[in-house]
Amino acid sequence: MTFDYDLFVIGGGSGGVRAARIASGEWGAKVGLAEESRMGGTCVIRGCVPKKLMVYASGFPGVLEEARAYGWQVKAGHFDWPMFRAKLEAELDRLEGAYRNTLKNAGVTVHDARATLVDAHRVRLASGEEFSAKHILIATGGRPFVPEFPGSELAVTSNEMFHLDALPKRALVVGGGYIASEFSCILNGLGVKVSQFYRGAQILRGFDDEARGHVSNAMRAGGIDIHCGTDVMRLERVAGGIKAVATDGSEREFDLVMYATGRHPNTEGLGLEALGVTLGRQGQIVVDRFSQTAVPSIFAVGDVTGRINLTPVAIREGHAFADTVFGGRPTAFDHQLVASAVFTQPEMGSVGLSEEAAREIEPILVYSTAFRPMRSAFAGTQDRVLMKLIVSQATRKVLGCHIVAPDAGEMIQLAAIAIGMGATKEDFDRTCAVHPTMAEELVTMRKPVRTA
Numbered sequence: 001m002t003f004d005y006d007l008f009v010i011g012g013g014s015g016g017v018r019a020a021r022i023a024s025g026e027w028g029a030k031v032g033l034a035e036e037s038r039m040g041g042t043c044v045i046r047g048c049v050p051k052k053l054m055v056y057a058s059g060f061p062g063v064l065e066e067a068r069a070y071g072w073q074v075k076a077g078h079f080d081w082p083m084f085r086a087k088l089e090a091e092l093d094r095l096e097g098a099y100r101n102t103l104k105n106a107g108v109t110v111h112d113a114r115a116t117l118v119d120a121h122r123v124r125l126a127s128g129e130e131f132s133a134k135h136i137l138i139a140t141g142g143r144p145f146v147p148e149f150p151g152s153e154l155a156v157t158s159n160e161m162f163h164l165d166a167l168p169k170r171a172l173v174v175g176g177g178y179i180a181s182e183f184s185c186i187l188n189g190l191g192v193k194v195s196q197f198y199r200g201a202q203i204l205r206g207f208d209d210e211a212r213g214h215v216s217n218a219m220r221a222g223g224i225d226i227h228c229g230t231d232v233m234r235l236e237r238v239a240g241g242i243k244a245v246a247t248d249g250s251e252r253e254f255d256l257v258m259y260a261t262g263r264h265p266n267t268e269g270l271g272l273e274a275l276g277v278t279l280g281r282q283g284q285i286v287v288d289r290f291s292q293t294a295v296p297s298i299f300a301v302g303d304v305t306g307r308i309n310l311t312p313v314a315i316r317e318g319h320a321f322a323d324t325v326f327g328g329r330p331t332a333f334d335h336q337l338v339a340s341a342v343f344t345q346p347e348m349g350s351v352g353l354s355e356e357a358a359r360e361i362e363p364i365l366v367y368s369t370a371f372r373p374m375r376s377a378f379a380g381t382q383d384r385v386l387m388k389l390i391v392s393q394a395t396r397k398v399l400g401c402h403i404v405a406p407d408a409g410e411m412i413q414l415a416a417i418a419i420g421m422g423a424t425k426e427d428f429d430r431t432c433a434v435h436p437t438m439a440e441e442l443v444t445m446r447k448p449v450r451t452a
């Protein structure tokens, strides 16, 4: 049987683009890709990239303050949001263009349309055009989820945050995960008065307790009004803005309410269930370790599979899929030991097990130090950093590393190499310090602070 394409990819985000590029450019497959929105997906268009640029923008008031403490005569002006937003939009246009070029150069045919499945080997575009393909890859990502409650339509999500006409004076951020905590810090840094409501006892659930405590204390010290154990009951439009009536009985007014209460996979309306593709409780596509669904010709990678919702993971899953199916090299991406960073202020980088998770598995030693780094001590600020290692008592292997510090994301990337190689505490200790740095503490912690 002949097909129009060897591979048809639905979704032009991180996972889909990588899979299409490798299948076509490296392995010579005939590849078509459909994207209904902008090329680049969540990460490039409405996620990691614009978010990180906003993180940078929001860090300057702190830097200027520090500069004064170091003897610079500087005065902060006001933040020109429309100017920043225009530059941001131009940068995203440039990146989208780069993604399109990459696909073009790899020989992939791009269809700017929504695609749905007709059967196990056929897709239909919104235009009505149909194509057959030997393999179909679903890489449609996810979207923000806002729970239903009275007034929920007044809330915005991270999608809208990059397009605001003006910055609010007072904002409420709801949620305690990556997105909520990052946007609380961004808005706070940009001069917005921020409150954050989280239904649980401590933000950033799932990360090491000591590290998340350190981040939330620093966020509070930086001026963010964090309310744990608090949720919104209803939102009402009032003359001065939006009134939030909360479970703690409080009623507060804000100019903007942003919900970051998780993301759901984009599987609705694709025609997956009718074909026999298994979906999980949240609607995510269930796949095996080679990203194959219950229908042998249909594969799925990235956030739509709800494994680990991170761009580099989607990229690796997409690459592994292309190598497996078109390169004759069965490759399964290993989801263990994926490092990540939360771009709060201060930043948090983590790899491996938290203290709480590790001690459930085996006896551990905890090495941890919190201190004022040279840069803040000189400036007279109270900013502290945290360096923490979780070590197996039996094997001496470092099971987890948690860093809360400026540029923790950069540091954890390197720690992840060592930990991925199975480094022991002795390997860390043998490594000569780089002085004077914050990260040198990772190789100079001699005594455990506790066993567990």
Ligand code: NDP
Pocket: 147, 174, 175, 176, 177, 178, 179, 180, 182, 198, 199, 200, 204, 205, 231, 260, 261, 262, 263, 308, 309, 310, 340, 341, 342, 343
């Ligand atoms: P998360 O799943 O990280 O957090 C969702 C938050 O919303 C949790 O605090 C959760 O509470 C809360 N929540 C969920 N449902 C409700 C509800 N009905 N009412 C009130 N609160 C609720 O999702 P995010 O949206 O923050 O991020 C999505 C994913 O995107 C992350 O999992 C991450 O993988 C990825 N991401 C990664 C980034 C990075 O690498 N820096 C940055 C941004 C996103 P509870 O804890 O009680 O469940």
